[in-house]
Amino acid sequence: MDSCNCIEPQWPPDDLLMKYQYISDFFIALAYFSIPLELIYFVKKSAVFPYRWVLVQFGAFIVLCGATHLINLWTFTMHTRTVAMVMTTAKVFTAVVSCATALMLVHIIPDLLSVKTRELFLKNKAAELDREMGLIRTQEETGRHSRMLTHEIRSTLDRHTILKTTLVELGRTLALEECALWMPTRTGLELQLSYTLRQQNPVGYTVPIHLPVINQVFSSSHAVKISPKCPVARIRPAGKYMPGEVVAVRVPLLHLSNFQINDWPELSTKRYALMVLMLPSDSARQWHVHELELVEVVADQVAVALSHAAILEESMRARDLLMEQNVALDLARREAETAIRARNDFLAVMNHEMRTPMHAIIALSSLLQETELTPEQRLMVETILKSSNLLSTLINDVLDLSRLEDGSLQLDLGTFNLFAVFREVLNLIKPIASVKKLHVSLNLAPDLPEYAIGDEKRLMQTILNVVGNAVKFSKEGSISITAFVAKSELLRDSRTPEFFPVPSDNHFYLRVQVKDSGVGISPQDIPKLFTKFAQTQSTATRNSGGSGLGLAICKRFVNLMEGHIWIESEGLGKGCTAIFMVKLGIPERLNEPKLPFMPKVPTNHGPTAFPGLKVLVMDENGVSRMVTKGLLVHLGCDVTMVSSSEECLRVVSHEHKVVFMDVCVPGMDGYEVAIRINEKFTKRHERPIIVALTGNTDKVTKENCMRVGMDGIILKPVSLDKMRSVLSDLLEHRVLFEAI
Amino acid sequence: MEVGQMQRRLVDYTKSLFMEGFLDAQFLQLQQLQDESNPDFVVEVVSLFFDDSEKLLNDLTMALDQPNVDFKKVDAHVHQLKGSSSSIGAQRVKNACIAFRSFCEEQNIDATLRCLQQVKQEYYLVKNKLETMLRLEQQIVAAGGSIPMIELGF
Numbered sequence A: 001m002d003s004c005n006c007i008e009p010q011w012p013p014d015d016l017l018m019k020y021q022y023i024s025d026f027f028i029a030l031a032y033f034s035i036p037l038e039l040i041y042f043v044k045k046s047a048v049f050p051y052r053w054v055l056v057q058f059g060a061f062i063v064l065c066g067a068t069h070l071i072n073l074w075t076f077t078m079h080t081r082t083v084a085m086v087m088t089t090a091k092v093f094t095a096v097v098s099c100a101t102a103l104m105l106v107h108i109i110p111d112l113l114s115v116k117t118r119e120l121f122l123k124n125k126a127a128e129l130d131r132e133m134g135l136i137r138t139q140e141e142t143g144r145h146s147r148m149l150t151h152e153i154r155s156t157l158d159r160h161t162i163l164k165t166t167l168v169e170l171g172r173t174l175a176l177e178e179c180a181l182w183m184p185t186r187t188g189l190e191l192q193l194s195y196t197l198r199q200q201n202p203v204g205y206t207v208p209i210h211l212p213v214i215n216q217v218f219s220s221s222h223a224v225k226i227s228p229k230c231p232v233a234r235i236r237p238a239g240k241y242m243p244g245e246v247v248a249v250r251v252p253l254l255h256l257s258n259f260q261i262n263d264w265p266e267l268s269t270k271r272y273a274l275m276v277l278m279l280p281s282d283s284a285r286q287w288h289v290h291e292l293e294l295v296e297v298v299a300d301q302v303a304v305a306l307s308h309a310a311i312l313e314e315s316m317r318a319r320d321l322l323m324e325q326n327v328a329l330d331l332a333r334r335e336a337e338t339a340i341r342a343r344n345d346f347l348a349v350m351n352h353e354m355r356t357p358m359h360a361i362i363a364l365s366s367l368l369q370e371t372e373l374t375p376e377q378r379l380m381v382e383t384i385l386k387s388s389n390l391l392s393t394l395i396n397d398v399l400d401l402s403r404l405e406d407g408s409l410q411l412d413l414g415t416f417n418l419f420a421v422f423r424e425v426l427n428l429i430k431p432i433a434s435v436k437k438l439h440v441s442l443n444l445a446p447d448l449p450e451y452a453i454g455d456e457k458r459l460m461q462t463i464l465n466v467v468g469n470a471v472k473f474s475k476e477g478s479i480s481i482t483a484f485v486a487k488s489e490l491l492r493d494s495r496t497p498e499f500f501p502v503p504s505d506n507h508f509y510l511r512v513q514v515k516d517s518g519v520g521i522s523p524q525d526i527p528k529l530f531t532k533f534a535q536t537q538s539t540a541t542r543n544s545g546g547s548g549l550g551l552a553i554c555k556r557f558v559n560l561m562e563g564h565i566w567i568e569s570e571g572l573g574k575g576c577t578a579i580f581m582v583k584l585g586i587p588e589r590l591n592e593p594k595l596p597f598m599p600k601v602p603t604n605h606g607p608t609a610f611p612g613l614k615v616l617v618m619d620e621n622g623v624s625r626m627v628t629k630g631l632l633v634h635l636g637c638d639v640t641m642v643s644s645s646e647e648c649l650r651v652v653s654h655e656h657k658v659v660f661m662d663v664c665v666p667g668m669d670g671y672e673v674a675i676r677i678n679e680k681f682t683k684r685h686e687r688p689i690i691v692a693l694t695g696n697t698d699k700v701t702k703e704n705c706m707r708v709g710m711d712g713i714i715l716k717p718v719s720l721d722k723m724r725s726v727l728s729d730l731l732e733h734r735v736l737f738e739a740i
Numbered sequence B: 001m002e003v004g005q006m007q008r009r010l011v012d013y014t015k016s017l018f019m020e021g022f023l024d025a026q027f028l029q030l031q032q033l034q035d036e037s038n039p040d041f042v043v044e045v046v047s048l049f050f051d052d053s054e055k056l057l058n059d060l061t062m063a064l065d066q067p068n069v070d071f072k073k074v075d076a077h078v079h080q081l082k083g084s085s086s087s088i089g090a091q092r093v094k095n096a097c098i099a100f101r102s103f104c105e106e107q108n109i110d111a112t113l114r115c116l117q118q119v120k121q122e123y124y125l126v127k128n129k130l131e132t133m134l135r136l137e138q139q140i141v142a143a144g145g146s147i148p149m150i151e152l153g154f
Helices: A016-045 A052-074 A081-154 A159-174 A212-218 A256-260 A289-370 A375-406 A418-435 A456-472 A523-530 A550-560 A622-634 A645-651 A670-680 A699-708 A720-733 B003-019 B025-033 B041-065 B071-088 B091-106 B109-142
Strands: A178-184 A190-196 A206-208 A224-226 A246-253 A271-278 A414-417 A439-444 A451-454 A478-485 A507-516 A564-569 A576-585 A614-618 A638-642 A658-662 A689-694 A712-715
Touching (some): A081 A289, A159 A289, A178 A246, A190 A271, A212 A246, A375 A550, A414 A418, A418 A456, A418 A478, A456 A507, A456 A550, A523 A550, A523 A564, A550 A564, A550 A576, A614 A622, A614 A645, A622 A720, A622 B041, A622 B071, A638 A645, A658 A670, A670 A689, A689 A720, A720 B025, B003 B109, B041 B071, B041 B109, B091 B109
Parallel strands (some): A614 A658, A689 A712
Antiparallel strands (some): A178 A271, A224 A246, A414 A451, A451 A576, A507 A576, A564 A576
């Protein structure tokens, strides 16, 4: 075998070692060829392999290694130089690729490792997030539970239900073994077991309230873990178990009045109840923070709910009480009405029944008086007559009074002659007075109207009664009767603060004063004077007769006439004055009848009434201005005339005492002028009196005038007398308020 | 004619004016205001009334003659006239003015024109009467007598 150019292997091919090498090379080549195939197969399957280039390199490297080992198989026997060449080429390539791959791997492996690190990191993060999620969920659960509990607790206003529900729900939510509520006893020295979850009827265990553990719980607003061995926690049957953890929380018991204060934990006098919660034994469960929070929230809610329940109870009780009272009042009212009706019926009957015989007695006795009688008989008849008259008066008085009290008496209004009433009273009284040698004088004021509208009979009765009393209680001296029209200031008397008469345009107040110089009345008896049937007990009066009804009836009449009556006396022996005021109507003056009716021109009233009084007249109308001026000049005033508001404001000064202004002219604002004048003179006594002259006195005009501060209104056209009286009133009182 | 007769005639004439409603109580008030310090008071007031009223009536006629009548102005004038007439006691004029005003409020042109005529009529009547009365008074004074105070009582 020459010239085959073969290379001889170093070792004989039949050597055992060679054989083993041959077989190993074969398998190595096989493995080296199948590895890339596997890699390609699996990488193709997976989607995520990022390093394809590396894979190619690695594949090439392995393939070449495999090729190398495969070719090596041929070198065990005689092989040609070509084979050796191929072998060498393959080796060289393999070397190159493997070095490249090695270099590449230096870059790649740290990356791969860091991927692993990141994976680990992410796993940790995921675990952490899971944990947090768990926590949040737990908290939300707690929140939901507490809301649900609150809702349950607050959905009822019954105390027992509230507490029972609380315990049940808490037990359910927190999976408690036992839950108990200890309430303070009435004495406040002990806590008594009031409600439990599991035991149906808790026996009345009590525990003194001043145990250190209880104080500890009461002094903190949080739920406090307490030892399972302390007395409040010992309510379940003892056993061999490991008792579960126990937590206690205070429940403030609020009084109703505490709701006015906003932050109630700061109150000092507080009563607390104790709520004790026990976890199941042998469960190795622990109290978590969120569970404690839940317990505290529930305790607060329970406190509030209990207070609401208490308030509700209170208000229900009050309402029941009111209803009872209403029923009682209603009954009383009906009884009173029945009584009144019965009395009225009685009186109505007795009225008739009593008067008939009285009438007979009086009539026949008077007739008897006219016949021939012996002096003794006459005396007897006179006594009979006097007594029966007295009795008749008494009956009438009683009947009148009862009708007055009912309010069923009504005044008979009519126009009557006031002077005549007084004259008649005087005539009636004069005989008796002259017998007692009393001097009676009547004084009627000049401005007293002759005619008035009112109840003549009852007014006369009142005056007669008052004057009669004066005569009755005076042994000597004089009696003076004065009557006048009450002016606005006198109407408000400090002695009669509750009487507020309001003068109006067609009424006036008649004031009558009857002064006597008799025995007088002591001050403490004065209030009793007007009460029915009450009589002063002084000896002098004991035999003056009378039923004591007179003044009471007078008071009723006077009240009906919207007036007031009272008596003043300085004391016993100093005489007394009876004063009353009644409201009477003014009969319509016959101003514009169909026939021109001229009033009598009055005689001159003497010298001019207001010498030198400075007056300002503002009127746009020349004629009426001149007439007003003429009036005032006739009365002696010093008149300045202006015809416009600007002129008026310019001219007015504190020397002018009165300003008359026409306010009914459209376009000229008299009211504006009045306001300006008011502004100009700030001091009241410097300001002139402002009077409006107007053609109509309707309510609107009156109100407008009052509003701008005018002192009076006069209706045009003005007569001389009216002007005179208006001026005198104004200057005297500085206020008029109206003259028609 | 001697003074007493003239005085009687004056009194009767004046009374008739009152009876017929031309004058009312206000006029009497005016007469009362006349005294020694103010001897011509009534004459002055009456003359002023005449002047004032003539002017007002002219204004009214012109105002109602306009194509577009300004009722506010008309009302203002009538108000003035009413004021004057009531101050002097010219009752019928015053009443006519009152009626006039109510038609003014309604803005009824025809009625207001009629009212104007009425007012004018009344005014001229009362003017006539007053002038007669004043002339009588003057005659009495010229003859040396004094004007009697009217004392009417019914």
